[in-house]
Amino acid sequence: MTPSAPAPPSVRPGGVPGRRAPALRGGRAPRQGSVLTPYALVSPFFLCFAVFSLFPLAFTGYVSLTGWNTRREGSEATFVGLENYRHLVADPDAWNALRNTIGIGMLSAVPQLLLALWIAHLLNGRLRGRLFVRMGVLVPYITSVASVAIIFNGLFARDFGPVNWLLGLAGCDPVDWHSGLLPSWTAVSVMVIWRWTGYNALIYLAAMQAIPPELYEAAAIDGAGGWRQFLHITIPSLRPTIIFTVIVSTIGSMQLFGEPYLFDLTRNANGGAAREYQTFVLYIYQQFWFNGRYGYASALAWALFLIIVVIVLVNLVLARRVRGED
Amino acid sequence: MSRPPAHGELDVPFGVGPRPGRSGTGADRSPEGHASPREPSALRRFSRSGRGPSRRVRGGPGLATRLLLGLVIVMSAFPLYWSVVVASHDQAAISHYPPVVLPGPHLWEHVRTAFEQANFAKALWNSAVVCGVITLAVLLTSTLAGFAFARLRFRGRDAMLGFVVATMLVPTQLGVIPLYIMVTRWFGWANDLRAVILPAVVSAFGVFFMRQYLVTALPMELLEAARIDGASTLRIYRSVVLPVARPAAAVLGLLTFITAWNDLFWPLIVLNSENPTVQVAISSLAAGVTVDYSLTLTGAVIGTGPMLIVFLLLGRQIIGGIMQGAVKA
Numbered sequence: 080m081t082p083s084a085p086a087p088p089s090v091r092p093g094g095v096p097g098r099r100a101p102a103l104r105g106g107r108a109p110r111q112g113s114v115l116t117p118y119a120l121v122s123p124f125f126l127c128f129a130v131f132s133l134f135p136l137a138f139t140g141y142v143s144l145t146g147w148n149t150r151r152e153g154s155e156a157t158f159v160g161l162e163n164y165r166h167l168v169a170d171p172d173a174w175n176a177l178r179n180t181i182g183i184g185m186l187s188a189v190p191q192l193l194l195a196l197w198i199a200h201l202l203n204g205r206l207r208g209r210l211f212v213r214m215g216v217l218v219p220y221i222t223s224v225a226s227v228a229i230i231f232n233g234l235f236a237r238d239f240g241p242v243n244w245l246l247g248l249a250g251c252d253p254v255d256w257h258s259g260l261l262p263s264w265t266a267v268s269v270m271v272i273w274r275w276t277g278y279n280a281l282i283y284l285a286a287m288q289a290i291p292p293e294l295y296e297a298a299a300i301d302g303a304g305g306w307r308q309f310l311h312i313t314i315p316s317l318r319p320t321i322i323f324t325v326i327v328s329t330i331g332s333m334q335l336f337g338e339p340y341l342f343d344l345t346r347n348a349n350g351g352a353a354r355e356y357q358t359f360v361l362y363i364y365q366q367f368w369f370n371g372r373y374g375y376a377s378a379l380a381w382a383l384f385l386i387i388v389v390i391v392l393v394n395l396v397l398a399r400r401v402r403g404e405d
Numbered sequence: 406m407s408r409p410p411a412h413g414e415l416d417v418p419f420g421v422g423p424r425p426g427r428s429g430t431g432a433d434r435s436p437e438g439h440a441s442p443r444e445p446s447a448l449r450r451f452s453r454s455g456r457g458p459s460r461r462v463r464g465g466p467g468l469a470t471r472l473l474l475g476l477v478i479v480m481s482a483f484p485l486y487w488s489v490v491v492a493s494h495d496q497a498a499i500s501h502y503p504p505v506v507l508p509g510p511h512l513w514e515h516v517r518t519a520f521e522q523a524n525f526a527k528a529l530w531n532s533a534v535v536c537g538v539i540t541l542a543v544l545l546t547s548t549l550a551g552f553a554f555a556r557l558r559f560r561g562r563d564a565m566l567g568f569v570v571a572t573m574l575v576p577t578q579l580g581v582i583p584l585y586i587m588v589t590r591w592f593g594w595a596n597d598l599r600a601v602i603l604p605a606v607v608s609a610f611g612v613f614f615m616r617q618y619l620v621t622a623l624p625m626e627l628l629e630a631a632r633i634d635g636a637s638t639l640r641i642y643r644s645v646v647l648p649v650a651r652p653a654a655a656v657l658g659l660l661t662f663i664t665a666w667n668d669l670f671w672p673l674i675v676l677n678s679e680n681p682t683v684q685v686a687i688s689s690l691a692a693g694v695t696v697d698y699s700l701t702l703t704g705a706v707i708g709t710g711p712m713l714i715v716f717l718l719l720g721r722q723i724i725g726g727i728m729q730g731a732v733k734a
Contacts, residue, residue, distance in 0.1 A: 213724050216477060221663055
């Protein structure tokens, strides 16, 4: 029920004590039909996963070694070795896309998680209309990326958007949110923040409610106020959950696609006239869908895949180290 | 797909839950070893959005907290409300200063236009079919595998479960290019709903979610009794496992349905506006140099409406699912 340490679910052989043990103590396993039955039960998952996820992923690696381009007849089978990867390393647009992805990722994940933490803290009290408040916070989560992007396109419109209108009231000049790095990154990040903050807040709230009240009682007796309780009890207790949400947000932002794609009304996957907010997946999509460069797009996808795996592993190692310090 | 399913399917903090086999009272213990008050039953836990009144020492929330929460809710709801406002006015109203703040009379008319221009009737039907089939399939495959992982013993089980968990952290959707080649050239499913459905019929999150639930909720004694009565595994699945799994399955079904409904990346690749899902229809409506905002936001309203209704009816379960997924699963 409570967040404990952030290790990958340690699935140890024989690690099944607890309720099962008494049943097995007689040395006789419960009969379970054929030996093959369990495999039959898990096989639908593994079969579908192999066909529609694992195989395409491996095949991406193969396609990335070919010069496959739908605009060149017979290019399917041209093996070009690491040529696509050499091209990738020297491709300024790929680096631009990576920079945009990381920039927008930071700009959306950091405020999002801080806000979520704060909202969870606000929610964690004796509230009247608890369900209503939680639903209010979660409404953005059920709104689709497409709807979010279209709605915020209007909110951020240059000539009549409410955001610029508010800025005008505050005496600022209208901002063209569709061009320039900082404005466009901000606009795209706001969509992500709006959609995911409430969701993360509920995750934090669940973890907060699992903190034993005795800790707060003890702190209160010691004279610690609300803010110090939050800093010294809530945050440390939430550490595993925070690490988890950081990892998930990181993976999510590395794959950001819908928001920047739909924010550019030309729908050419360029992410702004000067590629200001073209994310990495958007660039993959452009090379694949508009330019037909299957080989090169696969190299990009495989590269991003490796980047994400490395990030996840680094996160896991850091998480384990953080835990080790306790 | 840009950010969901990975996110939506990943709300299980690895290790932030009972270790395998840690069940019953063990699962209710905090890391410090304080036993928290046990809920009456595992089933009840899933049907509630929280854990009862908060046990914080602080008294009720002050005025500031309530005001801030009110502000948060306004910020959450405002974009949706604003889309209804714009969708119900004519195009000229949007450039009005100060902005219009109340809904106008033209919503119905715009809904009709959107249905004509963007194939929304077909899109809604397609989305319903796609999401319905995906949800049923995910529930079936997840309860089957979850049951096996939770309560049957077989060689390689722990390694396989570890593999399932690992796949939740791996961005498998980066295989879209071969997947596209596969479903369009090899299977011939271009612009065919099967291309959207089949890659989504299993969910690693679903398997793990059901396994974590069943490992605490499904008593071994019940299985033993069924065995002694001579029931086959399939029979046990039908008459013992499924009834026990129902509360968790309802939550998993809701989350799966929402994720499938909102998916954009993959449907955008394999479907076109002749045979769209709702998200594809919305995207096709809002393209071009001059945008008719009342019409595009009408599209957003149509696409969000059904989810909003589901949310109003079943919000408690959805919230419970997310919070349970975070802490327990």
